[in-house]
Amino acid sequence: MLAQFVLFDGFDPLDVIGPFEVFSAAKEFTDLVSVELVAADGPGEVRSGIPGVSLTAAAGLDPERADLIVVPGATGRMVPRGEDDLTDAEREATIPAILGRALTTGLPGLLAKALAKPGTIVATVCGGSLILSMAGLIDGRNAVTHHQGLDVLGAGGVNVIRARVVDDGDLVTAGGVTSGLDLGLYLLEREVGAKVALAVEELFEHERRGVAWRDHGPAPVNT
Structure with a gap:
C-alpha cells in the first residue's frame, strides 16, 4: 500500500507529520x-505555513501509483467576520488565501x-x-474539518458530520490538527489490519479518541 502525503505552500506541518x-x-x-511526501508540482522543498519550517517532497503526486492520498490543511489565521482592515500581507497569510492559492496549482486536478x-x-x-x-x-x-471551518464546509454542499474521523468510503476526513494521528491509525486498521494498528498505537502511546463515523446502522432517536 503506497500512501502519499501532499505538501503545498503554506501547509500545516502537523497535519502531515501525524499520519505520515x-x-x-x-513499516x-x-x-x-510504503510512504512518500509528494507535491503536485513534483519533487522539491515546500514551505509550510510556519516560518522556517519546510518539508521536502520526494516525488510528484501520482493518483495512478498511490493507494492512499492524504491532504493536509493550512497554517494561518482565520478572517473574523467583519474584519476589513487587514493589510495585503496579512490577508495573503490567512487560511482562505493559502487554500485558494493551492487551488491554482495542479492539485485539484490530481485529486479529482x-x-x-x-x-x-x-x-x-x-x-484539507x-x-x-x-x-x-x-x-x-x-x-x-476543523470546527472553525464547519460552516464553510457545509455551505460548499458537503454533509457535515461532527465526528473526529468521518469514513465515507473512498473519502476519509478528520477534524482539527491533532486528529491526524487518529486518522492515520484508523486507516491503518481499516486497510492493513488491527494487529499492525495496535502495534503502532502502543509504540506511540496514543489512544484514539471518539468513534469513527460511518453511514451504517440505525439513526439515533431523540436527538
Whole structure:
C-alpha cells in the first residue's frame, strides 16, 4: 500500500507529520506499507505555513501509483467576520488565501483523478477537506474539518458530520490538527489490519479518541 502525503505552500506541518509518522512506523511491523511526501508540482522543498519550517517532497503526486492520498490543511489565521482592515500581507497569510492559492496549482486536478479512480482512498486532515470542497470535488459527500471551518464546509454542499474521523468510503476526513494521528491509525486498521494498528498505537502511546463515523446502522432517536 503506497500512501502519499501532499505538501503545498503554506501547509500545516502537523497535519502531515501525524499520519505520515503513523504509516512510517507501520513499516517496522509490516512490509505492506510504503510512504512518500509528494507535491503536485513534483519533487522539491515546500514551505509550510510556519516560518522556517519546510518539508521536502520526494516525488510528484501520482493518483495512478498511490493507494492512499492524504491532504493536509493550512497554517494561518482565520478572517473574523467583519474584519476589513487587514493589510495585503496579512490577508495573503490567512487560511482562505493559502487554500485558494493551492487551488491554482495542479492539485485539484490530481485529486479529482484520485477520487475517480476505483480503489484509491483520499483522506484529509483539518482544512484539507476544504480544499476538496472549494474545488467542487465532494458535493453531497459526508465529511468534517476543523470546527472553525464547519460552516464553510457545509455551505460548499458537503454533509457535515461532527465526528473526529468521518469514513465515507473512498473519502476519509478528520477534524482539527491533532486528529491526524487518529486518522492515520484508523486507516491503518481499516486497510492493513488491527494487529499492525495496535502495534503502532502502543509504540506511540496514543489512544484514539471518539468513534469513527460511518453511514451504517440505525439513526439515533431523540436527538
